[in-house]
Amino acid sequence: MQSTIEQDIQLKENIFHENRQLFNLVTGFWRSMAIQMAAKFDIARYLANGKQSSQWISHQVGLHDETLFRVMRALAVSGVFIDEGNGEFSNSSLSSLLLDTNTRNIVLLESNPLQFKVWLKSEDYLMKGYSTTSGQEYWNELVSNPDYETLFANAMHGLTRPSFVKRSDFSAFETVCDVGGSQGWFMEEILKNNSNIKVGINFDLPSVIELKQKQRPNNDARAKDVSGSFFESVPEADCYTMKRIMHDWNQNDASKILQTISKAIKPNGKVYIYDFIVDKSNKMYDVSVWYDLHMLNVGGGKERTEQEWKELASLSGFIIDEFKFGELIILSKK
């Protein structure tokens, strides 16, 4: 029989030595914050031409020598940077990814403490569900902090795959409205690829549109910015795109957004939703189920399976025409 002390020691050893996978999961936020620091101070950039000492980097950036060494040493153990010995480091395949602006923007957002903050409500959700929460709180908080809003918009742009536009057929439409279009990157891409479109509207909350007009004024005469709330009204159009919008909202709110669109959509119009389609048969690691939890914490949102998309469409007076590429859902009015 093992004594309690022996059992205790063994438990600790299991967690800290033998079961590294569990340890890495449990302490994920340590790694997340260390990567946030590396991305924020663009450390990978200083290694782009080969190995350097952390001390040299800290002098270039204006950081504390010993602390930067300790951050890089810990990240190297997790595969971010390579520890070359004698206080020198080089880029690993992971830290090299931070040299890409889009990837760095996504990392800067997803490892940001403000993103972590929304998870503090997890226990509440687990105990009581999310029906009393309004997802709008998160967006109101976001738009009241222009630095966070810019960080968010840059990351969203980083997540936009040009293939979304290239694979979508806009040939039948004159007016397209991107609902919740943020800084207008997506509409810009749509207009660039579709000369048939006469008007391309980027629709978002007033403060988002205000920021967009300051930072990214339109230079395509067909592009228009319109502000408002998709719970009240949206401009008339014959195609509505919504990229990473519906997953922010619970079934009731998501349905309200579709009902607002239903009032403004022109005859034979379409709604193009760009969101994950959760594949329940997929037992492998699938990022959509982690995003599903993140969206829940952001304010009661969710990622949906085909069946759940069908239910949402039907609840809102729409039918699903097609599921495409695992990430595009095309709807028309019932």
Ligand SMILES: C[S@@+](CC[C@H](N)C(=O)[O-])C[C@H]1O[C@@H](n2cnc3c(N)ncnc32)[C@H](O)[C@@H]1O
């Ligand atoms: C996840 S972001 C997606 C942004 C953009 N579609 C993209 O993929 O880059 C959600 C967007 O919805 C906007 N939003 C939130 N509440 C809104 C409302 N009530 N009316 C209009 N837009 C809203 C936010 O400001 C934000 O730009």
